[in-house]
Amino acid sequence: GPSPCKVIxxxxxxxxxxxxxxxxxxxxxxxxxxxxxxxxxxxxxxxxGDPEETVSKAGEKQADVRNRMNGGWENIVN
Incomplete structure (x- = not known):
């Protein structure tokens, strides 16, 4: 889905x-x-955020989303 981004x-x-x-x-x-x-x-x-905090868009804990994204970044970069 849409993910708003802004160059900072x-x-x-x-x-x-x-x-x-x-x-x-x-x-x-x-x-x-x-x-x-x-x-x-x-x-x-x-x-x-806090590992136990829920990411509203995903409906999952920060820790779970982070673990999944770590694998995604690894696959994209390598």
Whole structure:
């Protein structure tokens, strides 16, 4: 379903952060050049609430949603 997002930080070309959905989540992408000239990519998904709090949109606890998303991010990035 729809997930409203808003760019909240931009440091081109190294960092982009945006709010994602309405649960307080922040997704950050970081790009850094390594010593051998390659690019290192880091994805940070933060803004999680109390693990026992229910995410209203999902109807599940924060901890359960976070665990599922960790696997999703891993599959998307790798």
């Amino acid at each position: 930080e931009l440091e081109a070309p190294h960092r982009l952060a945006f709010s994602w959905d309405t649960s307080g989540w922040i997704v950050t992408f970081e790009l850094n050049e390594t010593a051998d000239g390659n690019t290192e990519f880091t994805l940070i998904h933060s803004g999680w």
